[in-house]
Amino acid sequence: MKAVEVAPKIYCVRANIGSRDLFEGIWPIPHGVSLNSYVVRGEKIALIDLVKDWEHAVDSITEQMASIGVTVSDIDYLIINHMEPDHTGWLAEMRKKNPEMEILCTKKAVPLVAAFYGIEEGVRAVGSGDTLDLGGITLQFEDTPNIHWPETMMTYEPASGTLFSCDGFGAFGQVGEHLFDDQLTEEEHEFFARETERYYANIVSTFSGFVEKGIRKLSSLEIRMIAPSHGVIWRKDPKKIIDHYQKLASYKIGPAEQEVTIVWSSMYGNTEQLLEHVIAGVASEGIPVHVHRVPQEHVSFVLASAWRSSGIIVGTPTYEYKMFPPMYAVLDIFERSHLLNRKTMRFGSYGWSGGAKKQYDEFLSAMKWDCIGAVEYQGAPSQEDKEQAYEMAKELARQVKAWK
Ligand SMILES: Cc1cc2nc3c(=O)[nH]c(=O)nc-3n(C[C@H](O)[C@H](O)[C@H](O)COP(=O)(O)O)c2cc1C
Ligand SMILES: [Fe+2]
Ligand SMILES: [Fe+2]
The missing domain is CATH 3.40.50.360 (Flavodoxin domain)
Structure with a gap:
């Protein structure tokens, strides 16, 4: 697989995990799950969200990075939206391969980076309103606590209006060649709607109040594309997945x-x-x-x-x-x-x-x-x-x- 350009200077690199393991050690994934990371290439290069070395996920993403001429040591900044090991598992190894790389995460994530991976140097806390100028492209950060863990944030790229939402707006299910919502057949849309619902119920439902709060907060951004770290990218109709999440969150108190x-x-x-x-x-x-x-x-x-x-x-x-x-x-x-x-x-x-x-x-x-x-x-x-x-x-x- 090659890296897929999702917007100018932004590429998706990803891994499809099969059905053999349970997600989080508890939830079956009969249709697998995707782990998406994003390379943002200005004069400096950022990688948004990592993977864990799960079914050759590291090989997959590094191979795709190579297809656009980027190696692990070229990454200047690693942006960690969320500390759960599905998005950070390879962190200690990556730091060894690239000791210069700076890690950006929320203030609440800093002690978790130390506790999970023993990394205390080269970690910068960022939060709502902070930006990172890569030279020719800028990222900004938005705290979105508890979608899914307390330290979670999302990253936004204003020029393309892309929101890198990590677990938020995600779904179970492997993503094939059809990576974007406008490429999905009707059947695939139905498939991802079901996989979104089971993912939401299993992973996110406990935090429904925070999902509602997060959606309200994000409404100040002009979101033209949702690029989650599980599932498909919503560039034609980002509102569709936001509305779906809004509806699923409202089921918490009913009526459903x-x-x-x-x-x-x-x-x-x-x-x-x-x-x-x-x-x-x-x-x-x-x-x-x-x-x-x-x-x-x-x-x-x-x-x-x-x-x-x-x-x-x-x-x-x-x-x-x-x-x-x-x-x-x-x-x-x-x-x-x-x-x-x-x-x-x-x-x-x-x-x-x-x-x-x-x-x-x-x-x-x-x-x-x-x-x-x-x-x-x-x-x-x-x-x-x-x-x-x-x-x-x-x-x-x-x-x-x-x-x-
Ligand atoms: C291991 C075991 C423990 C049971 N414990 C109780 C009990 O504590 N109190 C009770 O009223 N019935 C108890 N029962 C009886 C069952 O509730 C009863 O057989 C019931 O009809 C089972 O319904 P089922 O056929 O839908 O499984 C127990 C049955 C089994 C096999
Ligand atoms: Fe998570
Ligand atoms: Fe996740």
């Missing part, structure tokens, strides 16, 4: 989409017996229903579908006087992601005492969910339980439709 996510588990089929009635109840109101079984399905996908759904139905048996453990893990992730204010109901079977309810109720109050009721029964469900579950799910769907 008029859709219902059902997440269920069952050991011996007793909880499962209600499933079809619950699905039928929601479907009778004509709204989309997403059904996920755990632990069979990874929470990454459950979270993505729950994030976009105004209604969430939880089906879980009791296990050792508590909720079935994989369901607890799912609700714990929901809570960490600040999946607030959903309309919900619960169903499930127990053997002799019950116990799932207590833990569920704790999640209800932590996430401020509005629970319309529960259908819980000993052993197998009766005909009455099935009818009640249908009616309750139907009512939930009605409330989801009415929530605007």
Whole structure:
């Protein structure tokens, strides 16, 4: 692959990571992920965001840099928008190869550069309003804390109106030859919309308030292109990805989409017996229903579908006087992601005492969910339980439709 010119004096160099590893050690990436870095070439040369040496990512970006005649030792400035190792992992090695290179990052990132990579010299703190004149092209910096870590910033190039947004406005999914939004087919647009949503739910959702704040702050810039460090570059319609992020951030407190996510588990089929009635109840109101079984399905996908759904139905048996453990893990992730204010109901079977309810109720109050009721029964469900579950799910769907 060659470096791709994205604007005069600005080039994208990137690596596509496959599906073998989990992102952040937790999230599956069946369609991989891209790591994008940017070379900005004035009289001095800056590299914006680095990679970690993951599936030959370093070889990829250095090879692409070579295609425009730039080597690692030619880099005068390394701009670190964000300290997470997917964008800094190779830092110590790079510094060894190029001891003269100055590292620019936010004040909050300076101690992290020392703690993660033992680098204390040649690090300059920059923040909102600061600029870097490369000779013929200038970069400016904007603090955008907590998109994704507290030390995060974005970099802006005014002549082309390019915003180097790092994790912000990013997506999962490998990026092929079609690097720009205007090159994507309709199918590829749909693919990246889905990969954006799962990336957002998995990586960014906890920080939705900061995303909203960041978007407000960035509105003072004339953004003509969004160049993130994961995913495609938005040069035709940067507003599209900003609006998508804005919408995803607003799902935090709801309403989200008029859709219902059902997440269920069952050991011996007793909880499962209600499933079809619950699905039928929601479907009778004509709204989309997403059904996920755990632990069979990874929470990454459950979270993505729950994030976009105004209604969430939880089906879980009791296990050792508590909720079935994989369901607890799912609700714990929901809570960490600040999946607030959903309309919900619960169903499930127990053997002799019950116990799932207590833990569920704790999640209800932590996430401020509005629970319309529960259908819980000993052993197998009766005909009455099935009818009640249908009616309750139907009512939930009605409330989801009415929530605007
Ligand atoms: C390992 C294990 C632990 C259980 N612990 C409890 C319990 O603490 N209290 C209870 O009421 N039922 C308990 N049960 C019974 C289940 O909740 C009951 O069998 C229920 O019908 C399972 O629903 P399912 O078929 O959907 O998995 C337990 C069952 C298993 C297998
Ligand atoms: Fe990150
Ligand atoms: Fe990242």
